[in-house]
Amino acid sequence: MLEVKNLHKVYDGHGRRVTAVGDLTFSVPEGQFACVVGPSGCGKTTLLRVLAGLLPATSGEVLVQRTPVTAPPPGLAVVFQEYGRSLFPWLRVRENVELPLKAQGMARSDRGALAAEALAAVGLSDAHGAYPWQLSGGMQQRVAIARAIAYQPRVLLMDEPFAAVDAQTRADLEDLVRSVWQRFGVTLLFVTHDIDEAVYLGQRVIVLSASPTTVAQDLTIDLPAERDQLTTRSDARFTELRGQVYAQIQKVKAPA
Amino acid sequence: MLEVKNLHKVYDGHGRRVTAVGDLTFSVPEGQFACVVGPSGCGKTTLLRVLAGLLPATSGEVLVQRTPVTAPPPGLAVVFQEYGRSLFPWLRVRENVELPLKAQGMARSDRGALAAEALAAVGLSDAHGAYPWQLSGGMQQRVAIARAIAYQPRVLLMDEPFAAVDAQTRADLEDLVRSVWQRFGVTLLFVTHDIDEAVYLGQRVIVLSASPTTVAQDLTIDLPAERDQLTTRSDARFTELRGQVYAQIQKVKAPA
Amino acid sequence: MRLVSRVLLLIGLPVVLLATWWFGSAGSEDFYRPSLSSIMDAFVRTWTWDMFVQQVFPSLWRLLVGYVIAVALGVALGGLIGTYRSVRSLLEPVLEFLRAFPPPVLVPAAILLSGIGDRTKILVIVFGCVWPVLLNTIEGVRGRDEVLSDTCRSYGITGTLRLRHLVLRAASPQIMTGARQALPLAIILMVISEMMAANDGLGFTVLQFQRGFQIPEMWSGVLLLGVIGIVLSLLFRLAERSLLGWYHGQRAGQREW
Amino acid sequence: MVAVAARTSRVTGRRFRSVTLGALGLFGFALALEIAPRVGVVPIDFAPPTSQILVSLGELVGEASFWTALVDTLRTWALGLCIALVAGVVIGVLLGSLPFVRAATATTIEFLRPIPSVALIPLVIVLYGPTVKSTLVLVVYAAFWQVLIQVVHGVADVDPVARDTALAFRLSPWARVRYVVWPTSLPYVITGFRLAASVALILTITGELVIGSPGIGKEIDNAQQSNAVRTVYALIVVTGILGVLANLLTRFVERRVLSWHPSTRGEEVTPA
Amino acid sequence: ACGDSSDDTPAAGGAAAPDKVNAGVIAILDVAPIYLGKEKGFFSKRNIDLTLTTAQGGAAIVPAVLSGEYQFGFSNAVSLLLGKSNNAPLKVVCNGNNSTGVDDDFAGLYVKPDSGIASPKDLVGKTVAANTLKNIVDTSVRASVKKDGGDPSQVKFTELPFPEQVGALQAGRVDAIFVVEPFQQAALAAGMKKIASSYVDAAPNLTVAMYFTSTKLIGENPDLVKRFTEAMKESLAYADSHGDEVRDIIGTYTKIEEPVRAKMTLPKWPSEINTASIDALAQAAVTDGLLTQKPDVAGLLP
Ligand SMILES: Nc1ncnc2c1ncn2[C@@H]1O[C@H](COP(=O)(O)OP(=O)(O)OP(=O)(O)O)[C@@H](O)[C@H]1O
Ligand SMILES: Nc1ncnc2c1ncn2[C@@H]1O[C@H](COP(=O)(O)OP(=O)(O)OP(=O)(O)O)[C@@H](O)[C@H]1O
Numbered sequence A, B: 001m002l003e004v005k006n007l008h009k010v011y012d013g014h015g016r017r018v019t020a021v022g023d024l025t026f027s028v029p030e031g032q033f034a035c036v037v038g039p040s041g042c043g044k045t046t047l048l049r050v051l052a053g054l055l056p057a058t059s060g061e062v063l064v065q066r067t068p069v070t071a072p073p074p075g076l077a078v079v080f081q082e083y084g085r086s087l088f089p090w091l092r093v094r095e096n097v098e099l100p101l102k103a104q105g106m107a108r109s110d111r112g113a114l115a116a117e118a119l120a121a122v123g124l125s126d127a128h129g130a131y132p133w134q135l136s137g138g139m140q141q142r143v144a145i146a147r148a149i150a151y152q153p154r155v156l157l158m159d160e161p162f163a164a165v166d167a168q169t170r171a172d173l174e175d176l177v178r179s180v181w182q183r184f185g186v187t188l189l190f191v192t193h194d195i196d197e198a199v200y201l202g203q204r205v206i207v208l209s210a211s212p213t214t215v216a217q218d219l220t221i222d223l224p225a226e227r228d229q230l231t232t233r234s235d236a237r238f239t240e241l242r243g244q245v246y247a248q249i250q251k252v253k254a255p256a
Numbered sequence C: 001m002r003l004v005s006r007v008l009l010l011i012g013l014p015v016v017l018l019a020t021w022w023f024g025s026a027g028s029e030d031f032y033r034p035s036l037s038s039i040m041d042a043f044v045r046t047w048t049w050d051m052f053v054q055q056v057f058p059s060l061w062r063l064l065v066g067y068v069i070a071v072a073l074g075v076a077l078g079g080l081i082g083t084y085r086s087v088r089s090l091l092e093p094v095l096e097f098l099r100a101f102p103p104p105v106l107v108p109a110a111i112l113l114s115g116i117g118d119r120t121k122i123l124v125i126v127f128g129c130v131w132p133v134l135l136n137t138i139e140g141v142r143g144r145d146e147v148l149s150d151t152c153r154s155y156g157i158t159g160t161l162r163l164r165h166l167v168l169r170a171a172s173p174q175i176m177t178g179a180r181q182a183l184p185l186a187i188i189l190m191v192i193s194e195m196m197a198a199n200d201g202l203g204f205t206v207l208q209f210q211r212g213f214q215i216p217e218m219w220s221g222v223l224l225l226g227v228i229g230i231v232l233s234l235l236f237r238l239a240e241r242s243l244l245g246w247y248h249g250q251r252a253g254q255r256e257w
Numbered sequence D: 001m002v003a004v005a006a007r008t009s010r011v012t013g014r015r016f017r018s019v020t021l022g023a024l025g026l027f028g029f030a031l032a033l034e035i036a037p038r039v040g041v042v043p044i045d046f047a048p049p050t051s052q053i054l055v056s057l058g059e060l061v062g063e064a065s066f067w068t069a070l071v072d073t074l075r076t077w078a079l080g081l082c083i084a085l086v087a088g089v090v091i092g093v094l095l096g097s098l099p100f101v102r103a104a105t106a107t108t109i110e111f112l113r114p115i116p117s118v119a120l121i122p123l124v125i126v127l128y129g130p131t132v133k134s135t136l137v138l139v140v141y142a143a144f145w146q147v148l149i150q151v152v153h154g155v156a157d158v159d160p161v162a163r164d165t166a167l168a169f170r171l172s173p174w175a176r177v178r179y180v181v182w183p184t185s186l187p188y189v190i191t192g193f194r195l196a197a198s199v200a201l202i203l204t205i206t207g208e209l210v211i212g213s214p215g216i217g218k219e220i221d222n223a224q225q226s227n228a229v230r231t232v233y234a235l236i237v238v239t240g241i242l243g244v245l246a247n248l249l250t251r252f253v254e255r256r257v258l259s260w261h262p263s264t265r266g267e268e269v270t271p272a
Numbered sequence E: 001a002c003g004d005s006s007d008d009t010p011a012a013g014g015a016a017a018p019d020k021v022n023a024g025v026i027a028i029l030d031v032a033p034i035y036l037g038k039e040k041g042f043f044s045k046r047n048i049d050l051t052l053t054t055a056q057g058g059a060a061i062v063p064a065v066l067s068g069e070y071q072f073g074f075s076n077a078v079s080l081l082l083g084k085s086n087n088a089p090l091k092v093v094c095n096g097n098n099s100t101g102v103d104d105d106f107a108g109l110y111v112k113p114d115s116g117i118a119s120p121k122d123l124v125g126k127t128v129a130a131n132t133l134k135n136i137v138d139t140s141v142r143a144s145v146k147k148d149g150g151d152p153s154q155v156k157f158t159e160l161p162f163p164e165q166v167g168a169l170q171a172g173r174v175d176a177i178f179v180v181e182p183f184q185q186a187a188l189a190a191g192m193k194k195i196a197s198s199y200v201d202a203a204p205n206l207t208v209a210m211y212f213t214s215t216k217l218i219g220e221n222p223d224l225v226k227r228f229t230e231a232m233k234e235s236l237a238y239a240d241s242h243g244d245e246v247r248d249i250i251g252t253y254t255k256i257e258e259p260v261r262a263k264m265t266l267p268k269w270p271s272e273i274n275t276a277s278i279d280a281l282a283q284a285a286v287t288d289g290l291l292t293q294k295p296d297v298a299g300l301l302p
């Protein structure tokens, strides 16, 4: 359960003052899968960082699980846009995935099993003993995803998590995230630039306007819960929704 | 003009030995726009780094402008996949773009004009005075693109340069790259995960197999030279080519 | 072949320098600058096994203890100061104040506090070589990547786990720089501490030679200090290689042609 | 306008807080040293309480000879530090960027580094006499290594992607040093400077003390020989104050030249 | 300036520029005569422009004299003997200072009053602080123990600078200390008990320290050495008979406070070296194992 009320965020420093988020209000009910799209630099990452308790809002309020966020809330996982830098270069892939579990005090064997499972799910069973900097960009990004999944969060924030992987892997990962979401009832906020992906994945797509950011459109995706790369994407309703989002994006982009 | 002959590259160290590139042979004639697609971790970045003279091949030969590569060849620019880390955090955006020009000994006013033009082309005129770490992911990536364009290279290597930007910006940048290519007759090797993008942009799409990497398919894109986001993408030939590439990708992915 | 060239690289310059010294100083009449050959004679004559047991080993023991304490203290304190801005504000002036104290004037205070035994000497070593470790740790901790810090915070990685896996690891390249700086400093301080109030040790012996006008013997002691420096730095490099494997791997990549 | 004012006040507020805390730390330290001899933790005759030291300091400040000594010490210190810094940075960058040279000189450096400056005193006196020059040589010798090692390690810290970028765009070696290597190693250089500053100060004092070149160190020796305990401590306090001032200066420089660095940007940190 | 220089007449070549002379001394009361002599003009009237530089000890002074930076230096007798036996090219030019020869000396061996050590022979098995080891202090203290009937080889010495000694004795870190003025006053003020005047025990009217130069200077400029020696002798004689002026001049180059200066016992400053005492020191150095064979005392002394 996420609530954002009149969020306003200004960055100020080093001779630059930017209103990253103008006035943002929306809420994501428990267990919903919401996708966020919006032009580059509109404040999506900023929003996620505020929700994760990593950045104080300039004004407005943010609640996760009904608690105002002042520090990183428990049970919340983030996949950062800067996936490469979010992996610990001194830990091997497996250790990177296990570290948050270790912090929770999980037994060694349990977290070993969870990590192995998560790495297998993202197709990286082979690479568990490598250091992150020995991996390709897409592989690093998948390690970050595996870490979030293995953590079994109640709330999952993902910032363009599939930007660096190829089309086929991307499709697989999309289905993986949906199945994780369905299985554990996670509340999911998913930032993406791919409109098809947003419509395919979510129950709802939130379109943000360009800076100063507000909600330009809040669209419910009324596609059936059972989705499938081939049939869903060729669904007429899918094409229609996707067209709506596309039109909206072009509208918000125009004035900037 | 790029030539890759029997390229073979093995990474070996820290308890891990990976054959990143198995046996790769192809050549890109002067002034061609070639796109490379392939599964995550198949060695695309490795290939680019060898071409750029940043990494020695284990065996085989690589030529740029008919000269064997042993050091970074002149007139070659790279947009790195790790765009964030390829920008210098101690330089402002404008300075980052100007630096390679300064290194060439270009006069201050000329490079100022070129940098301003390139930043305007990627939609970042406002941000020229910011530090890279004050920018969003997509903005950083666009700075890296602007730097490569302002450099006016003879050969341009781009590693997933649009991964972090939104759909609309991406379309704009695609057209920008095509126009730069047409205007200056650059030889362009463009790595992407987006099959539509590969087909839309290039004169040719090279599909790589999964590791150990070889050329799985080399497809000439016989679409008209004048391309347009709306008409080209709805062209029947476009759909057909895109289907071919997609099928090939799924084939190379399957055994892995 | 690689081994041969590495060994050549390692000893090439020293051999050239020694040869220059040897021939340059041959037949020297200068009382304080004797010929290298007479220094070598003195070296063989002086540094017998007995001498090692009586003078060198006690020194090395104090050196080791002092160095280990200094590194541990520097890392612990540095982690604390680097993490909390207010702790840094509170302690920095005092530390800078203490840091400027010359060991020779410090020895008296140390004697007052802890007598004239080994403890004083170890105290002087610790006090003198904790600074590079401390300063480097502080800077290393302060300069860590923010995305990594954010990752830790959002995954609830806190406490000792955060300390071990983020704070210290991220700072470890710089901590190692500090530890490396501290190593020769420790040797220097070992000597200084033994020059002020001691009955044994390498520094004491060198000083005795100097006071007793046994100049070749004195230089042979200085040579021995240099040799100890080389040996310790080789040991240090071994330790560093295993601790910072990831770092050198990441930094060097596969670039070398 | 309002925003700018608010920002300035926040920054000055933070700085004010840090200065207050720093003063508090020093005050607490002084207080501890006032109380310790008074309650008999250390003998009061040989470790005078802070107040007595300050009284002696007050007397010293009134003497012209003290100020001449101070100026002498400052001159040797500053000169030695400058030479060490420039030499350390230049040679450090060279060694750091040329692996072959670095490997070839490694043994020699490791041999020379642990040789204590004090052991070199007879040599420098033979060479330069018991003058400021001798002290200066000792100062440079000791401070140089501090800078050198920091710079060599700083040069090795260049981010591989940044380095590749510079190579790919064919930045000349000089441009690479100027725009990539130097900014990366700057935090290391600053730490090196801070270390060198105190080492140089220490050797200035020690050199003056042992060799007898004019300065605070000589005053300390004189006071020691005369059993003027309080004067000795007052002079030591002076060196401590010099150390604190040197640090203030470095912090000031650091805030200017490292504004881009994660350690100094730190603008948007959650209060938690 | 090779003119003959009879006693008390200013150098004949007065027109010539005075010889610049640097002398290295230690900032202690022993060297008061040279300061006093400089002030009284004993050096300038012999056409010597004297500059005095203080250093912590022989570590700086001896190399400076041998390298020619200083023309003359001040050093204790045992150090000079050690130098001579290692063929250091130095030679004594003049006496420095002597013990008073009576129990009230300018240096003494002190113990804590409640330590149970009544006389030097009780130091057997105990630890004594010396400002430098293997030098004049331990040699003299051994002499005291021997004279008192104890076995000097059973006394342990530990090195501790003078300023630290009283504190260390009070804190019980050592059993006895040997201090010179002004630390002797500090020891007395702290209530410590004197058990011997070791310089007195070492030899009658012991010559503690002397002024020296390099053999090179003697070869190159014997006249200068001669003039310096003369001036020095005059200074010594003057100092020996003008105690009050000495106490005043000490205040100019040390930081010893006025009340302490008034109370201190001053050393003796005879103009001639007590050769017998140097010989005794040389003998003791061999006995105590500082040297393997007796140095050429005659070659060292003028
Ligand atoms: N640390 C920072 N300091 C100053 N300004 C910042 C900082 N981070 C982001 N900004 C600014 O805030 C605005 C929003 O950035 P944000 O990263 O939230 O965008 P985004 O929506 O994630 O964009 P993208 O899709 O390109 O990643 C941008 O204009 C950016 O320049
Ligand atoms: N520095 C390195 N050290 C060791 N192995 C490496 C290194 N860089 C890449 N590899 C390995 O080489 C293989 C190819 O990597 P590369 O980065 O070229 O892939 P890629 O095609 O660019 O993938 P992506 O699309 O995910 O970026 C991978 O298996 C990777 O783990």
Ligand SMILES: [Mg+2]
Pocket: A044, A045, A046, A081, A159, B136, B137, B138
């Ligand atoms: Mg973003």
Ligand SMILES: [Mg+2]
Pocket: A136, A137, A138, B044, B045, B046, B081, B159
């Ligand atoms: Mg790649």
